[in-house]
Amino acid sequence: MDMTLKFTESHEWVRDNGDGTVTIGISDHAQGLLGDVVFVDLPDVEDEVEAGESFSLVESVKAASDIYAPVTGEIVEINEELEDSPELINEEPYETGWIAKVKLSDASELDGLKTAEDYLNSIEDE
Template identity: 75%
Template sequence: MDATLKFAESHEWVKDNGDGTVTVGISDHAQQLLGDVVFVDLPEIGTEVEVGEGFSLVESVKAASDIYGPVNGEVVEVNEDLEDSPELVNEAPFEGGWIAKIKLADDSNLDHLMNAEAYQATIED
């Protein structure tokens, strides 16, 4: 697991791109719980994202699960590869399976997120 990633309790990961944007996806743990992903409802460019509010949806053979905003900001890019290959969420959740890039409302937004070690501890309980 990439030590630079931050995590929300709702199983989203966040990577700081260093330019005022972050890349967001769901954790390996979350994709394992979901099972085979068959569809990702990508947000529209320009969508306002708020912490704890659903902004995307991932559907698997087992269930549909909301993806919650881990930060406040605006969607500036979506992973269009997921339209044809939603299984990337399962195969490479931290690389090819990212969902959206979000322009942060402000940098302190990342302070409430857990590091990889803290997140790992929450899912082992």
């Protein structure tokens, strides 16, 4: 796992792309809890997202789970590969299994997210 990633309590990860955008996905832990992902309801490009609000839905053989925006901003890209291959979330949650890219409204929101180390410590306790 990339230790520069940031995480939310609800198991989303954020990668700072260094250009005012971030890539968002769900953690390996989250995909493991969900089981085999069968469908991803992607947001639309140009959608505005609010930190803490649901912006996507991942359905697995076990359950459907809302995906919450870790940051506020505008969707600038979605991972269309997930439409045909939702299992990428299971196979490579931090690489090809990303969900969306967001142009940040407020980069300081990243400071409020958990470090990879803090996140790993928090899930060890579960």
